[in-house]
Amino acid sequence: MSGTTVRAAGCVLWRRTEPSGELEICLVHRPRYDDWSHPKGKLKRGETAIDAALREVLEETGHHCVPGARLPTVRYLANGRPKEVTYWVAEATDGAFVPGDEVDRILWLPLDAARTHLTQPRDRALLAGVCPGGPS
Template identity: 65%
Template sequence: MDRRNSHTSGGEGGGVPGGTVLAAGCVLWRRAPRDGRLEIALVHRPRYDDWSHPKGKLKRGEDALHCAIREVVEETGMGCAPGAALPTLHYVAKGRPKVVHYWAAEAIDDEPFVPNPEVDRLIWLPPAEARLRLTYDHDRTLVDALLEALRPLS
């Protein structure tokens, strides 16, 4: 069994109080309606003024894959079909270690985006442009991982 799917949060959700923050997300992709080229969705979070992939903290008892899908819906308004597991990121945020599990996910409900308090903008970009727009280097590695995961589909 992939341990990524079995992680649950402890404490108050999202990790152990004062310990590691557990989170999950997706690198959301689609084929562009006009030309069929690969595009990646990026979200802008006004609280941090950054561009990233949809992600968020696990709720108490929630597995990482369910969290990742829930976060895509909450942050973009779209459903998705999860695919390959992508690299797990480990970094420090707000002085606490954070572990974020990621999956490749194809957008299946391309609904119009509605801004919300967490995410005020969503953009679809080709992979090279997505790499440039992403705020954090660790998020750029996920673009490369997505391309590798999708290679057999090309």
């Protein structure tokens, strides 16, 4: 890999449904790429990874969240440049989704359905940090 590494951060966002308490994972649809992924985005100058992750969740899903365990950092090439994304498991608290240019839809899906619906295998691998009984 060559070039400056693009640093980004995001969250595997989860909630419990009412009244069953079933675990659901939030996926975002990005029309630019026509893909389904976890909310994430590039760090702004001087921003910490956790601050970027929480900002991106709010910007892309409209939800505030409480971060939990840090997940493995994901590294891959994006447009020929190395990219490094730091993730956390995060519980959604309050908020409401408003479609925008960057993210036009979100889905809340049970864990197995979310795993199947994600476009990239690297995003599916992050769900190993979330077990059926709740985040680990």
